[in-house]
Amino acid sequence: MFALVDCNNFYASCERAFNPALEKKPVVVLSNNDGCIIARSNEAKKLGIPMGAPYYQWRQRCEDNQVQVYSSNYALYADMSQRVMTILRSFCPHMEVYSIDEAFLVIDQFTENDVIAYANDIRNTIKTHTGLPVSIGISTTKTLAKIANHIAKKHTSAGVYDLRSITSQEKVLPHFPIGDVWGIGRQLKKKLEPFRIHTAKDLRDADLKLLRKNFSVVVEKIIRELRNVSCIPLEAIQPRKQIISSRSFGKTVTSLNDLEEAVSTYTSIACLKLRNQKSHARGIHVFLQTNTFKKNDPQYAMGASCMLPIPTAHTNDMIRIAKKCLREIFKPGFKYHKAGIMLLDISPQTIRQHDMFLSDNQKKETLTDTIDQINQKLGKNTLFYCAEGIEKSWQIKTCLRSPRYTTRWDELVVV
DNA sequence: TCTGGGGTCCTAGGACCC
DNA sequence: TCTGGGGTCCTAGGACCC
Numbered sequence: 001m002f003a004l005v006d007c008n009n010f011y012a013s014c015e016r017a018f019n020p021a022l023e024k025k026p027v028v029v030l031s032n033n034d035g036c037i038i039a040r041s042n043e044a045k046k047l048g049i050p051m052g053a054p055y056y057q058w059r060q061r062c063e064d065n066q067v068q069v070y071s072s073n074y075a076l077y078a079d080m081s082q083r084v085m086t087i088l089r090s091f092c093p094h095m096e097v098y099s100i101d102e103a104f105l106v107i108d109q110f111t112e113n114d115v116i117a118y119a120n121d122i123r124n125t126i127k128t129h130t131g132l133p134v135s136i137g138i139s140t141t142k143t144l145a146k147i148a149n150h151i152a153k154k155h156t157s158a159g160v161y162d163l164r165s166i167t168s169q170e171k172v173l174p175h176f177p178i179g180d181v182w183g184i185g186r187q188l189k190k191k192l193e194p195f196r197i198h199t200a201k202d203l204r205d206a207d208l209k210l211l212r213k214n215f216s217v218v219v220e221k222i223i224r225e226l227r228n229v230s231c232i233p234l235e236a237i238q239p240r241k242q243i244i245s246s247r248s249f250g251k252t253v254t255s256l257n258d259l260e261e262a263v264s265t266y267t268s269i270a271c272l273k274l275r276n277q278k279s280h281a282r283g284i285h286v287f288l289q290t291n292t293f294k295k296n297d298p299q300y301a302m303g304a305s306c307m308l309p310i311p312t313a314h315t316n317d318m319i320r321i322a323k324k325c326l327r328e329i330f331k332p333g334f335k336y337h338k339a340g341i342m343l344l345d346i347s348p349q350t351i352r353q354h355d356m357f358l359s360d361n362q363k364k365e366t367l368t369d370t371i372d373q374i375n376q377k378l379g380k381n382t383l384f385y386c387a388e389g390i391e392k393s394w395q396i397k398t399c400l401r402s403p404r405y406t407t408r409w410d411e412l413v414v415v
Numbered sequence: 416t417c418t419g420g421g422g423t424c425c426t427a428g429g430a431c432c433c
Numbered sequence: 434t435c436t437g438g439g440g441t442c443c444t445a446g447g448a449c450c451c
Contacts, residue, residue: 030419031418031419031420032419032420033417033418034417035417035418035419036418036419038419038420052418052419053418054418055417055418056416056417056418057417057418059417072419098450098451099422099451100451102451182449182450183448183449183450184449185448185449185450186448187447187449188448188449216425216426216448217425218424218425218448218449240422241422241423242421242422242423243421243422244420244421244422245420245421246419246420246421247419247420248418248419248420291418292418293417293418338419340420
């Protein structure tokens with residue numbers, strides 16, 4: 001038996017948890033650079049504000065309706081997520097953190113009635129300890145638990161829905177749109193329609209062989225999961241296979257110097273993530289681009305990679321080759337809008353192929369460890385590489401960000 | 416004026432091996 | 434006239450997720 005616990009309107013709810021004045025009011029949270037709307041409270045959804053819409057197109061509507069608008073505050077959301085996950089783990093250690101606001105639990109030890117009480121206990125505990133509302137969907141497979149969660153969120157006031165029985169499945173699946181099924185996106189929806197598949201029930205009852213011939217194994221798994229056959233197992237937390245760091249700039253960037261600072265900063269962010277998961281990487285890919293929305297501006301987008309002889313997790317090693325890549329692709333005269341980096345060929349630090357002709361550099365290890373420890377103790381970026389820049393004029397503006405209530409001593413909530 | 420930032424998995428095709 | 438059968442690895446592109 002799977003339960004999917006999903007926080008309602010997560011980012012918007014985090015803002016509300018520390019600011020009760022937002023209760024019952026429409027709230028939206030914006031993406032980096034205050035570009036797009038990426039979270040909405042129920043009140044904001046009712047105003048017709050769509051997910052992912054560019055903010056500038058909806059700004060007037062927001063102002064007219066006194067919508068409370070926030071820049072994203074990832075320090076806060078990440079910390080709140082950890083609190084929720086810690087509570088969930090205390091209920092059920094057999095769990096998979098699926099995203100910042102969702103987790104699957106495997107709960108096999110319960111009888112029919114107990115499980116509802118158990119789910120309610122989880123909801124109440126999370127609400128009491130964090131202030132965040134969650135919904136819980138329960139069923140026999142992950143795909144069905146996802147559907148149950150949708151129902152819990154939209155059609156019940158209880159916040160818990162049990163979709164294990166055939167009776168409940170017969171009631172729900174005929175009305176559940178195919179595009180809302182986990183794993184069916186826009187393209188698959190379009191391709192399934194000629195097969196007269198419009199609802200979750202249509203897909204469940206479809207001819208498996210016919211669909212397998214026309215679609216990938218992904219679709220076959222979804223069909224089987226809808227038939228109560230579990231094909232997508234609970235997964236343990238794995239180290240990332242790919243680490244990306246990229247941002248749009250706060251202003252148009254034209255100089256190589258600004259790009260170098262930005263790319264060095266992103267490299268530093270990514271390398272810290274890399275070390276935190278005890279991995280190292282053998283290379284880096286650097287990319288930059290102009291603003292693709294500005295059709296009249298000359299466009300340029302390019303990337304370049306560079307590999308090291310042996311993997312590293314040291315920021316200084318990586319910044320050095322990142323800059324080398326950047327200089328290869330930089331062309332003067334363009335108005336740059338975004339740059340980023342991707343770490344390549346990530347592997348665990350325990351697996352290490354030494355270079356016969358290079359000696360280990362113990363000093364470098366000590367340096368990196370010390371920097372990390374100081375930053376851990378005294379706050380992010382207490383020490384940083386000068387290559388990252390000091391003024392960082394290219395950096396994003398987040399003028400609507402709420403305080404980092406839970407991770408900064410100087411931004412604690414005042415009661 | 417103004418349009419985010421991460422991730423994963425699958426498949427096909429090419430290059431190579433014996 | 435006629436040209437096998439079985440593998441692996443890598444990459445790009447596409448689809449999906451939050």
